[in-house]
Amino acid sequence: MNNGNENYIEQITQLVGSKLSEYVNISQSAEVPVIQQASMQQIWNELSVSSWIENGGMRIDQLNDFLDSFFPHTMHMHHPAYMGHQVAVPHFSAVVGDMINSVSNNPMAIYEMGPASAAIEAAVINWMLQKTGWLGEDKDFLGSNDQGAGVLTHGGSLANLTALLAARNRVAPSSWENGTTGDLVILCSPSAHYSIARAISIMGLGSHAVVPLEVDEMEVLKATSLRDVYDRVISEGKRVMAVVASACATSTGLYDPIDVIADFCLENKLWLHIDGPHGMAAILSKNEKKLLKGIEKADSVIWDAHKMLCTSTLCTAVLFKDKRDFNSMFQQEGSYLFHEKENHGYDFIEHTIECTKAGLGLKLFFVLAFLGEKGISEFVENQYDKTKEFHKIISERKNFQCPYVPQSNILCFRYGNDNNLQLVIREELLRKGDYYITLTEIRGLRYLRIVIMNPATDKDTIYGLLKSIEEIVYDQMIDFYYY
Numbered sequence: 001m002n003n004g005n006e007n008y009i010e011q012i013t014q015l016v017g018s019k020l021s022e023y024v025n026i027s028q029s030a031e032v033p034v035i036q037q038a039s040m041q042q043i044w045n046e047l048s049v050s051s052w053i054e055n056g057g058m059r060i061d062q063l064n065d066f067l068d069s070f071f072p073h074t075m076h077m078h079h080p081a082y083m084g085h086q087v088a089v090p091h092f093s094a095v096v097g098d099m100i101n102s103v104s105n106n107p108m109a110i111y112e113m114g115p116a117s118a119a120i121e122a123a124v125i126n127w128m129l130q131k132t133g134w135l136g137e138d139k140d141f142l143g144s145n146d147q148g149a150g151v152l153t154h155g156g157s158l159a160n161l162t163a164l165l166a167a168r169n170r171v172a173p174s175s176w177e178n179g180t181t182g183d184l185v186i187l188c189s190p191s192a193h194y195s196i197a198r199a200i201s202i203m204g205l206g207s208h209a210v211v212p213l214e215v216d217e218m219e220v221l222k223a224t225s226l227r228d229v230y231d232r233v234i235s236e237g238k239r240v241m242a243v244v245a246s247a248c249a250t251s252t253g254l255y256d257p258i259d260v261i262a263d264f265c266l267e268n269k270l271w272l273h274i275d276g277p278h279g280m281a282a283i284l285s286k287n288e289k290k291l292l293k294g295i296e297k298a299d300s301v302i303w304d305a306h307k308m309l310c311t312s313t314l315c316t317a318v319l320f321k322d323k324r325d326f327n328s329m330f331q332q333e334g335s336y337l338f339h340e341k342e343n344h345g346y347d348f349i350e351h352t353i354e355c356t357k358a359g360l361g362l363k364l365f366f367v368l369a370f371l372g373e374k375g376i377s378e379f380v381e382n383q384y385d386k387t388k389e390f391h392k393i394i395s396e397r398k399n400f401q402c403p404y405v406p407q408s409n410i411l412c413f414r415y416g417n418d419n420n421l422q423l424v425i426r427e428e429l430l431r432k433g434d435y436y437i438t439l440t441e442i443r444g445l446r447y448l449r450i451v452i453m454n455p456a457t458d459k460d461t462i463y464g465l466l467k468s469i470e471e472i473v474y475d476q477m478i479d480f481y482y483y
């Protein structure tokens, strides 16, 4: 077994490094399709997957061949025509964190098992808390209890669950021991991310505990509906565990009006949770910050570095305004972990659902160290600005409609008026492999959806996409008339 052989690690990282460079280059220069769909069977065969699993014995030259066959079947995130889901096209520096984690494998949630990674995670959390206005004067959340606190989790869905657990603990602290009573509800937009409803069911509140608020025609929360819905659930004898607002909505990229919602929550002593994995990045931009006005009045927020902070998956922060909520959300003891000891640092494990936890802070840290907050902020502004420009191009084009002016780098549009046609267009685009885009529905109407995650996506990419869609529609019409 070569485990621990430094020389071997060096050879492997050199090979994989050079393969990855080549991969990024051909992706960025669009020399390959952005996506190439194959069945699993095909991929298993091509890569001799079962034989490797059964027999092992891969050597460096074979790894080389394996990677040559592997990369064509990946989604090419660095390709300018990648405009699909809200996942970062990572800055190259994120690789440092991933490599260190793979080799050092420090489960840093217990301080002694990864002091360096834990220190970096705490520093990254401090940076994020400073952005939300929740960091105290000594600029370290590990100090006084009169400030915010937070932790990194493996993804936003887990972070939402964590934040909602803290909300439950504030409203109904005995639920930890006695289970959840039937009277807890949350108020949110019907288009809130599915992980919210999932968290509620996981917590045992039941899906009926998700009470929808009114939204406008673009599914943005109508803050004015809060009063009525709140009064109604109270008159039914319910207790509101939390109000959840999106920043921004997954489907449209539009922001719920946080400031007004926050005032209502403060007035009525309700926990406000901001589901902001994507759109929290606006806080780094002088121009776009206004979208998050009132954020400091919320109680908890989640923020994915692997969406708009140029970081590889996964790296999410769950942040709390009041450290006391953070301290008391898990009421548990495990003698082999949580015993008296001289602790030189901080055990994040008391505040996470995960037990073994990777040094997630490293990934964001190295992006910050290389690109700087300024670099990330410029990236966010650029992507947001470009998307407004693309909106203009698309909405001026014959037969194309955009239902709203984008607030972020998420843009919806449709060709013509037929819901089914949008499906056909996307299917055909995927089959051809030149462009990767997604679909969404807004109030029953189906739209094509692009998310401009890639710094390399420009006007020409959009012109090319529109032309490609027109060709698909044209071919469809010919099929329709002649067959």
Ligand SMILES: *Cc1c(COP(=O)(O)O)cnc(C)c1O
Pocket: 086, 155, 156, 157, 158, 193, 195, 246, 247, 248, 249, 250, 275, 276, 277, 278, 304, 316
């Ligand atoms: C992406 C997203 C999530 C889920 O986060 P993951 O990191 O993908 O688990 C939740 N809510 C919103 C609004 C999102 O955009």
